[in-house]
Amino acid sequence: MERNKYEFIIECIEKLILTNKLKQGERLPSIRSLAAKYNCNKSTVIRAYKELESNHKIYAVPKSGYYLVEKSSLDDCERQVINFAETAPDPKLLPYKEFNHCINRAVELYKNNLFSYSDVQGLESLREALADHLSEYQIFTSKEKIFVTTGSQQALSILAKMPFPNGKKNVLIEQPTYSLIHKIVELNGDKLVGISRDYRGIDFHELEELFKNESIKFFYTIPRFHNPLGTSYSEKEKKKIVELAEKYDVYIVEDDYLADIDINKNNQPVFYYDVSERVIYVKSFSKAFMPGIRIGVVVLHDKLKNEFLKHKRYYDLNTSVLSQGGLEIFVNSGMYRNHVRKIKLEYKKKMSYLKKCLEVLDTSRVKLFIPTTGFFVWIKLIKKVNIDILLKELEKKDIFISPARKYFIENKSNENSFRICISKLKLKEIKSGIKIIFEEINRL
Structure with missing residues (x-):
């Protein structure tokens, strides 16, 4: 019955x-x-x-x-453009209604703070919530060491601009890497130094030589779900990076922008292995949660806190109180944990589907690595195909990809590769788009 x-x-x-x-x-x-x-x-x-x-x-x-x-009204019509170049979360996975509820509640709770300046370091109650939240990612810290920024981009800008206790000037970045870090460092007048990274990782002999001879202030790295490669460092590699940083008085800026979607419980952040206070942990709430919220988090050790706070004060006085309050309620209510559980499954499903699509295509002319989950796949053309011609031919068919040069210093690279991002695309778009890409590669 x-x-x-x-x-x-x-x-x-x-x-x-x-x-x-x-x-x-x-x-x-x-x-x-x-x-x-x-x-x-x-x-x-x-x-x-x-x-x-x-x-x-x-x-x-x-x-x-x-x-x-x-x-969505978009569900009722065919989408004409398949954009593998855009880096954004799937809009259908964003918790609009739930977060709207949290924002409304934040207005009630923080109405007296909305029209006045708040704590430069971030709402104390949010930092307390984030200390517990970060412990689930094996980041064990306290509210005193957490700084809330207007997106992770602001955090990186401040770190690039401020002096460090080691007195060094240059910033080491992986080649390729997240393109905005190039301009952030260059605008501050600092020198960028590159180290090659590919499917196999980095050359640790080269890393040691650079740490030793190039006056490296900090090494900016994306240890897991690398943008644009999609790869992650092994535990052994993370430990080695921390070991060399301590030996040569170099700081590590760890950009852990996709920590939320990691399905490997044993994949720890570099921060986890840091015993000498060398690692600065940066986390974004834009890629896997809500892009428009513009909230980033930085975990800093005592030697860096005062200098960072001084720069943060002159950047914007304080990050949006409303966004902070909404995030605090979203985290404390358990909604964030539920959201993460859902998106982990969905992004893994998308990457598995891409892998399945590739199995029936002729991929003999490329070299690629498909991660178990994530946003990105890096595709290297083995035989000579002019990447600019490929881009133009795909654009004629409303297919967009990101060429390798975007991710190298001064856009200079002989790398005959490109990045695809599948995070925002529907399964049918992934299937039809990847088919067209490989048809063009094989034709050219």
Whole structure:
């Protein structure tokens, strides 16, 4: 009898959706009211709601209830452009409604702070929440060492500009790497030094020579889910980087922008292996969470705190109180943990699907490595194919990719490669787009 009611409740809800009696984003009847209406246990209603949630027809907001998923107008029409160059999270995975609830609550809690300046270091209550949050990523620290910034980009800008205790001037970066770090360092007038990184990692003999001879202030590295390679360092490599940094008085700036989607519980950050206070940990909430929130986090050791705080004060006085308050509520309520659980599965699914698509294509003319999850795949052309011609031919078909030169110092590189990003694309776009890319490669 209860099973029949469980199915009947689902049918009734779906009928209300089809007949537009339930509007997009509208709150569904409470579990208690439906249990009374259909004369059944609350567990029966919960089961029906969970089934609808798994089919992406409704979603839950903790302590608020269930809501009907809003349908994007883009779902009703074919997308003309397939953009493998854009780096952004999948909009369908962003918790708009849940975070909106948190923002509204933050307005109530912090209304007295919204129109005045706040703590330059960040809301104390948020830093307390982040100390607990970061411990889940094996970053063990305290609120006193956490700094909230206006995006991780601001954090990197300050670190590039401020003097370090080692008195050194140059910044070492991987080649290739995240393109914005080039301009950030160059605008500050510092010298960029590069070290090659590929599927095999980096040459540690070369790293030691650079640490020893090039007056390296800090080494900017993306240890896991590297942008643009998509690769991650092994535990042995991370330990070696920390060991050399200590030996030659070099700091490490660890950009852990995609920590949230890592499915490997044994893949620890470089910060985890740091016993000599050499590693500065930077985390973004833009790529895997909400791009528009513009919140970044930096974990700094005591020798760097005062200098960083001085620069932060002159950058913007304080990061948006409203964004900070919303994030604090989102983290403390458990919503962030639930969001992370969902996106881990979805991005792994996308990368697995890409791998499956590639298995039926002729990839003999390229060299590539497909990670188990992440946003990026780096594709190296083995035979000579003019990358500029490939770009133009793909653009004619509304397919966009990122050429290798974007990720090298001064855009100078002989690397015959390109990056694709699959994070924002639908499965059907990944399938059709990658097919066209390899058709063009083989034709050229």
